[in-house]
Amino acid sequence: MDLRVFTEPQQGATYDTLLRVAKTAEELGYDAFFRSDHYLHMGNVDGLPGPTDAWITLAGIARETSRIRLGTLMTAGTFRLPGVLAIQVAQVDQMSGGRVELGLGSGWYExxxxxxxIPFPKEKFGRLEEQLAIVTGLWETPVGERFGYDGTFYQLQDSPALPKPAQSxxxxxxxxxxxxRTPALAAKYAAEFNIPFASVEDSERQFGRVRAAAEERGRKGDDLVYSNALVACxxxxxxEVERRARTIGREVDELKANGLAGSPAEVVEKLGRYAAVGSRRVYLQMLDLDDLDHLELIASEVMPHVA
Structure with missing residues (x-):
């Protein structure tokens, strides 16, 4: 099972903080550094010093790291036109030497x-489907050929479909x-399906739906990577568990029920339950970005038992 670091910088983080976390994660052997894509904090925090843009952040980190993979959970489709997004992601992929992954969602935080x-359209899922078709279509168009798209929400004419990412x-x-609709969309476009903040039982049910949808499209169910995002404490x-829970404004019992909380042994056991239903990758939501010792503890006491 891969362990990835997942951050929520809209809650309050500078670029320098995110870079420090990403470089520490790389040094400690984590598989990837991911971040959310939000411009406003949530809950009882002030969000200072203010938001950072996901793809500008990842561009900077791409030039300061060498191994760790980089991506979003999830880029908000409402924030960017699909043609512009395809250019942005391709460029950051080039800047990283081919280490970028694109999580793309419809956007939800009005x-x-x-x-x-930023416009907040009523119909978001249909837009997301067209965005996926355009972004992947632009990347897959051979150099020298042209791409066009005539959708309900987006139209592209005679696009050179450039630049291309470093990755094929x-x-x-x-x-x-x-x-x-979500499993069907994953079956058509995704290399990975992620379910955020879900129980083992709900994960198993949703993974099964995605596998079935993939097989209906003629793909093998295991062509996709199945993953979870869970808060870590x-x-x-x-x-120490109580201190970390208090710092992020959560209760230990609630975190144990809904996330990955407790001793390293407890967390290893719970990760094993997710692995048993098909999860191959977990995004550890790290809410205290100043607590680098937390990253070190998980890397030394959890990672060796699940890798």
């Missing part, structure tokens, strides 16, 4: 759209809890 003057195929991540003893 308040951040209001705060920064940038992995696309699709995720969510939807029972029908690990400690060497009960006091």
């Amino acid at each position: 308040e951040e759209h209001k705060a920064y003057g 195929r940038v992995p696309v991540l699709i995720g969510g809890h939807g029972a029908k 690990v400690g060497r003893n009960d006091a």
